[in-house]
């Protein structure tokens with residue numbers, strides 16, 4: 258990873274934090290992101306103590322599309338290359354309560370934070386990723402997947418935190434397949450994964466769930482997609498840990514992906530393709 262620049266959203270905590278530490282130790286220039294300055298400071302110290310370079314911290318609340326845009330602009334302004342973007346930030350099914358909440362832009366919160374912000378960031382960072390090719394995007398999704406009801410994407414009826422979380426995670430996987438098709442021949446690959454089941458992280462503990470995996474296990478699976486030679490030419494795939502796997506059937510429905518793409522471009526204010 259020497260000389261490579263990596264942006265990891267949601268790296269102030271959990272598995273993203275572990276991945277940031279590992280990539281910095283491997284020589285990467287790590288761009289850390291989250292909302293919590295104190296957690297970012299302790300991560301910065303940890304990385305420096307372990308002999309990694311000085312990581313740069315980009316604070317941004319991804320429940321706001323304006324803040325998400327600012328984050329992309331700051332990264333584009335500060336760096337001449339971006340080799341990897343790991344879209345990892347997320348909230349769980351019960352983070353800050355299981356009830357329905359909305360983002361700064363009025364969208365269902367889990368869909369906005371877990372999916373839409375990553376969709377927007379990836380698009381805004383694409384010119385730099387393309388200029389730095391070969392480069393990689395890794396979308397940290399989940400095995401928890403629920404098909405999108407296109408008549409009620411914001412889940413205004415029959416809301417459940419688990420369904421909202423799982424819908425946002427399937428949206429990431431659908432976006433991965435769709436984007437890989439668009440990026441064919443560009444030298445930029447994009448894959449998604451379920452890192453590990455119920456890792457011992459804030460999100461899992463907030464859900465009242467007893468952890469059954471470690472962040473190291475999930476972190477290794479993410480690092481595999483970031484650095485693995487065996488996946489250098491792989492794009493548009495979903496992995497369960499270290500192995501390629503099948504996602505929910507809706508991910509392979511080209512019409513559903515097209516619909517999601519059109520909706521996401523509209524919701525994020527990106528120009529229609």
Ligand SMILES: NC(=O)c1ccc[n+]([C@@H]2O[C@H](COP(=O)([O-])OP(=O)(O)OC[C@H]3O[C@@H](n4cnc5c(N)ncnc54)[C@H](OP(=O)(O)O)[C@@H]3O)[C@@H](O)[C@H]2O)c1
Pocket residue numbers: 266267268269270271272273290291292293296317318319320344345346347348370397398399400451452453454455456457458459460461
């Ligand atoms: N844990 C599991 O077992 C598991 C299983 C499958 C998939 N995943 C996926 O793995 C990824 C990481 O999860 P984790 O378990 O490591 O979670 P975590 O420990 O709760 O960490 C979440 C990270 O996302 C950031 N984040 C949350 N909301 C944000 C917002 N509105 N704006 C900006 N940053 C925000 C947090 O930043 P702050 O420090 O600012 O809070 C933190 O750095 C998620 O995408 C999750 O869905 C986890």
